[in-house]
Amino acid sequence: MLTKKLPFILFVVSIFLFQGYNSVSASTSYKKLSEVEILKGVVKQGDTASSLLNKYLPLKTIYEINRLSSDIFSLTHIRKGQPYRIILKGEDLVGFVYEIDNEEKLVVQKENGIFSINQEPIKYDVDLEVVSATITSSLFEAVRKSGESSKLAQKLSDIFAWDIDFIRDIQPGDQFQILVEKRYRDAKFSGYGDIQAAFFTSNGTPYKAFLHKKSNGTSGYYDENGKSLQKAFLKAPMAFSRISSGFSPKRMHPILNEYRSHKGVDYAAPKGTPIKTVGDGVITEIGYNKSMGNYINIHHYNGYITSYYHMNKFVKGMKKKKKVRQGEMIGYVGMTGYATGNHLCFRMNKNGKMVDPLKYKSPPSNPIKPGEMDLFLAKIQKSSEIILSVHKLAATDKKEI
Structure with missing residues (x-):
């Protein structure tokens, strides 16, 4: 009896096993399709959006995404060294994230077969910390010895650039x-945000700076009385260089070997050192001159003209009639024209008369509005207490040692 029923039993068991196998396969397949996989990478030399995405998307789709994103950030502008993430759901690309810079990222997402494109801020975990040091040779060296990077030195020098000449002072x-x-x-240091407050003592003179966001949304640095640190002109067009020759009515020319007036200041610096415009203005002349080499003249709203000579090259995009902003990079140090070494010859002219840039005193910008002073004073009190408490603690620790 059992023998007769055996084929039927085996048939039922085989169906059961087949159904079970299909059930397991379907479950595995479903799991695979629903899993999200994130592929992280860094753009390498020669990489393009097409080369990064063509494994997951047809070229036609990549071109369409680039067209849609062009008003936000064109995919043709991706740069070597920038991180990106490709997000997959099964074998389907559902997201692409590219970090434009340290602040913003391009986010491409796919939902229901439709791509959306946005530019979003990069989120960080932020800690407020106090950094302090005593200078023995230079600001750059002091910051380095405190365990921080040169970027923090640059940030600090930018804040006090209107009051302190970090070359001479x-x-x-x-x-x-x-x-x-x-x-x-991800618990790893990723750079500096804003400096909320800074105290600097230069040659016995104390300077203080506090970051304040005004009611119109713009931010700037102010002293403890609410006066803006920003002025019409920076104290110098470069940081971390040295003055090789000053403003003089009579100076021996190093090439022509004769006495001539030197109506500017020479800043000696390595080739390629960035040069910044000291104030807002418009480029009135740019080009090459046999004696001055590569040069730029900038006209400022208050009757001043500043000149930058002997540059190695200009920053891309510099041209006549271009508007430039204070602190904007315009070129790089070189020794074109009549020059014996890499340096910048910087000149300042007011209403047709040459001015010694080292003796000029720039007027300040507008102070904080009276209606915002209470909020400002409360904030600077809190920032000052944090800095001073850490400073006192450090001094106590030194005494105990």
Whole structure:
């Protein structure tokens, strides 16, 4: 009896096993399709959006995404060294994230077969920390010895650039204390945010700066009385260089070997050092001159003209009638024209008369509005307490040692 029923039993078991196998296969397949996989990478030399995405999308779709994103950020502008993420659901690309810079990222998402494109801020974990040091040789060296990077030195020098000439004014024994945002991603340090407050003592003179966001949304640095640190002109067109020759009515020309007036200031610096415009203005002349080499003249709204000579090359996009903003890079140090070494010859002219840039005093910008002073004073009190408490603690620790 059992023998007769065996084929039927085997048939039923085989159906059961087949159904079970299909059930497992379907479950596995479903799991595979629903899993999200994130592929992380960094753009390499020669990479393009097409080369990064063509494994997952047809070229026609990539071109369409680029067309849609062109008003936000063109995919043709991706740069070597920038991180990106490709997000897959099964074998289907559902997202692409490209970091435009340290602040913004391009986010491409696919939902229901439709791509959406947005530019979003990069999120960081932010800690407020106090950094302090005493200068023995230069600001750059002091910041490095404190365990921080040169980028923090640049940020600090930019804040006080209107009041302190970091080429001439820095002396051994000068001190600084900074309350700065340190940014972290995945528990790793990812650079600096804003400096919230900074104290700097230069040659016995104390300077203070506090970051304040005005009611119109713009931010700037102010002293403890609410006066803006920003002025019409920066103290110098470069940071971390030295003055090789000053403004003089009579100077021996190093090439022509004869006495001539020197109506500017020479800043000696390595080839390629960035040069910044000291104030807002419009480029009135740009080109090459046999004696001055590659040069730029900038006309400023208050009757001043500043000139930058002997440049190695100009920053891309510099041209006649271009508007430039204070602190904007315009070129790089070189030794074109009549020059014996790499340097920048910087000149300042007011209403047709040459002015010594080292003696000029620039007027300040507008102070904080009376209606915003209470909020400002409350914030600077809190920032000052943090800096001073850390400073006192450090001094106590030194005494105990």
